[in-house]
Amino acid sequence: MLWACIVLPHLALDTLQRRRPPGEQPLVLIDGPLQARHVLDADAAAQATGVRAGQPLTTAQALLARFEALAHDPDLTAQQHDLLAAWAYRYSAEVLRLPDTGGRGAVALEVQRSHRLFGHWPDFEKKLRDDLTAMGFRHRLALAPTPLAARALAEASDGAAIDDPGRLRQRLARLPLRHAGLPGRSEETLAGMGVHQLGALLALPRAGLRRRFGAPLLDHLDDLLGDSTHPLPRYLPPDRFDLRIEFNFDVENIASLAFPLRRLTGDLADFLAGRDGGVQRFVLSLGHRGHAPTRVVVGLLQPERAPAALFELARGRLERVALAHPVVFLRLRATELPPFVPGGRDLFDQRPEHAIPLEQLQERLRARLGDSAVYRLQATVDPRPDQAQRIMPAKADHVAPTTRPRPTWLLPRPIPLRGHGLRILAGPERIESGWWDGGDLRRDYYVLETADGQHAWAFCPPGERPRDEGWMLHGWFA
C-alpha cells in the first residue's frame, strides 16, 4: 500500500479566506482566551508587514493599522476538514482524516490501487495539487508506505516520495523529531534527553520507551513504520450535505450572496463527485438576526452535480427572494442524494457545442420565472370554450380535435367587442352545456370580421344576433 498525505498547514485560515471575495483587508486569525489573544495564522498581506503566528494580538495591532481579526472556530475547521476528506474519497476508497491542532489538518489517501484510474504518481500528484489549488487550500504533499510516514515526510519536504517499503526506516531516520507528530509531550521530553532525530528515537530500546512514555508512543511508532496490526479508522463520507457560511457583517442585498453561494454549490459539487452521486433537491437557508431563517428550496427534475448548473439554478431561485431582513449566514442542506446518471450524448450529435437538453432549459426557465411560468396546454372533452383546454399534467391523453372553427388566440375571459362595420363570416354555433356543475352556459358563437380586417370569435345571447353593439369577444383567428 502506498499512502499520499496532504498536509494543510493553513486549513483554518484558508477556510475563512476562500469564503471572502478577494481584495479585502488583511486577515489575521486569532485564538486563545480573551485576555491573552494571540495570532494563530495570518494571510500573505498581513505576513508582509511582519505579523507571525504566535505573536500576541497587541503586536499585530501595532504592526498593522487596518486588518480583520477573526476568532478561530474549531467546528468550522473540522467541517471543512470533513469536506476535504469527502473530496479525497473521489480518488480512493481508503481515506484517513488526520486531525491536528492549531488550525491545521491532514488527509491521507491510499493511492496504489487508484494508479490505474488516475495515472502514476507524478500525474496523480498533479491532479491532487490542481484540485486543492482550485479549491483555495495551501498544502504539502508526500508519498510513503504508511499514512503517518507520509505526513511526517510532507511536513519535512513537500513533494517527497518513498515508494519502496524497504527504505522507509532509513529515510525516516533522518527526519527531525518535530515532524513525526508524536503524541502528548513526548517530543519535548525526548528533546530534553538529547533525541532530536527520528533515527535516534528508533534506536532506543522499546522496553525503556514503554516504561517512560507508555503505550501511545510505541503505537505511534508502529503506525509510522507500518508494523501496527490495528489499522487507523477509515473515513466514510456521510449521506447528507450540510454547510453554512457565517458573515461577520449584515448582507443587505441578494447580489452580494453570489460569491458565498458559488463556494457552497462548488463544495456541494465536489462532495457529490466524491460519492459519485447527484442532488435532486436542496434547501438554502438565509439566516437573520432575531427572525426565522428564509428557506429557499431548489428542486430539480433530475439529479444534477455540475457546479455551474447547481450555482446557476440556486442563484435563479435566490434572485426571486425579497429580503425582509439582513442576512447573517447562508446555509446549504441536501438530504436526498440519489445516484447520478450522466446524460448520454450521441457521438455524431450535430447540435451546437453549448446546446443543453430540453429538461435543463425548462429548469433554467423555471428557476428564474417561477414554477408555473412554463407549461403546456391540452384539450379537454368539455364543449364550453372556457373549459375546453387546461394546463397539461405530466401524463397527457389525446383528444381528437373538433372540426368547427376555433380561434388560435383565446382571451382568458371574454370582453365586450367594440367596433363598427362588423361582418359575420360564419355562425351561429350554439354552445349549451355545463348544467351539471353549475357553470351553465348558453351562447351563440360567430366568426366576425372587424372593419380593420381582424377575424374575431365572439358570442351573443342565444337567438339575438346584434348588429354592432352587444358582442362579447372570446378569441382571435390570428
Next chain:
Amino acid sequence: MNPVAAPADASLTTLFDARRLWRGRARPTQADGIPTGLAALDDALPQGGWPPTSLSEILLPMDGVGELQLVLPALATLASRDRPVMLVTPPYLPGVAGWSARGLDMRHVVIVQAASSIETLWAMEQSLRSAACSAVLGWPPQADDRALRRLQVAADTGQTPAFVFRDRRHVEHASPAALRIELETRPAPQLRVRKCRGAQPPAHPVPLPRRGA
C-alpha cells in the same frame, strides 16, 4: 470577359453561400428555408422559406389579422416531442382547438410566461441558445435594436429559427432581423416583405388568404 463568371475564389463562394453577398437577380445557391406553406411567399423569399437559423420579425397593425396563420404551417412541420416549439409570453392563451386544427400537436408546444420585457427576451435567448427547441416565438413588449441583435446572434448560435411579433410602427426603424414581414389588412389581407437577407425585397405584396373562418 464574361461579367457573371462563376467565382473562382473559394472565399467568394463562401460569401455567396452565407448570403452575405448576392448577385442582382440570381437565384440563391441553396433553398434551405423552412417552407411557409404559402407558395407565393416561398417564391418571394431568397431561401424559399423562413430562414432556418435566423430571426424573423413579423410586424402587425393589430392582433388577430392572420399572424399565426402565417407561421403555423411551418411550426406544424417543426414541432416534435424532442424539440418542441417555445412560445414566450404570448399575448393571449393559445387556443388548443384552433392550433390542433392547423395541424399542431399541442403536446409539443411549450408556453413560457415571463413578467417583464427583459425576462421575455432572456427566456427567448436561453431557449434559442440551448438548441433544445425547434422554433422560438416571442412577443416582447419592448425590444430595442440591441435586444433584437442578441436574439439574432442566439438564433445563429443555437441554429434555431426565431420569430418575434411586434407592432407595425417599428417598421421605420432598422432591424437586425434576417427577414421582416409586415402584415396589412387594407385594401386586402396581404403581406409585404420589408427586408430579406440575401436578396432585394420583392416590390409587390403577397396576398394572404384568410382561412379557418
